[in-house]
Amino acid sequence: MINMNRRQLLKTSVLGGAGTLSAAALGFAQPFQPTQGQGEPGGLSPNFAHGLVQAVEKGIIIAVDEDRAPLRVAVNDGSRVWKGVDTTFDDVQPGDFFYVRGTRADDGTLVAETIWLNIVNLTIEIQNVSDDRMDFVDHNGTGVGRLMPYTVAVHDLAPPSRDLSTLAVAGRYVQIVGTVQPDTGEIHISRIIA
Amino acid sequence: MLRRVMGGVKRSPAYRRICGGLTSRCPADAWLEDDLCFVHFHMGQGPDTEHGWAVFAVRADDGQLVAAKKLIPDKTGQEVVVSELLT
DSSP: OOOOOHHHHHHHHHHSOSEEEETTTTTOSSOOOOSSOOSOTTSOOTTEEEEEEEEEETTEEEEEOTTSOEEEEEOOTTOEEESSSEEOGGGOOTTOEEEEEEEEOTTSOEEEEEEEESEEEEEEEEEEEETTEEEEEETTEEEEEEEEEEEEEEOTTSOOBSOOTTTSOTTOEEEEEEEEOTTTOOEEEEEEEO | OHHHHHHHHHTSHHHHHHGGGBSOSSOSEEEEETTEEEEEEEEOOSTTSOOEEEEEEEETTTOOEEEEEEEEEOTTSSEEEEEESOO
């Protein structure tokens, strides 16, 4: 019996001929199940949400979504919490905004698989770099980024590098991923992508 | 490179044919293997859309689409029907 992971299955399928695949023949103990589509027709996925943290208590984030509707997110030991770098539930603060992916519990709570706090993803033109400060412009105007001890540069699919010298350069257009600071609006940059 | 690959997918007639039924225009996954980039989408948006997956294989160096299939599980989930999207 052949054991295939999801990527192998998809690769084999797209490069092979049309036809029918058997779950058992491919080594899957469980039937095939699409993971999406269980929401209302035309609606958003029930397994993804974004909101603003109102309060934090014992592994639960009390939040509101963009329509000010209440939203409860459970964070457990299996959840990944990202806030510039991977971190813990203790770093979740009221006032943080977030995107979360997970699964819905029967009571409507979204049990987080991954939650991204204060994440932003911008395409920018770098105006100036000095020490840890990077001034930039994007479609919203000017902004300030901060190069952090954890900032890395990413060139295509090469491994991330701590050498920022080729990307953190005035005049370059780059993509940055980081966290916006609610008090200052500055971006703490996690990744600079060519 | 990701931009080149996604451009190859999203400009293709195969993608345009199914994009209305995708749960998101953002891929669920993309990975590089043997100089081919594979891009995986979930299907199932809308009442008349089949629930399943769409997979595209794109040459990494020039963004040329080389294969595209949709995979739709049958009602039992025991089998999945693979259909050509390039025709």
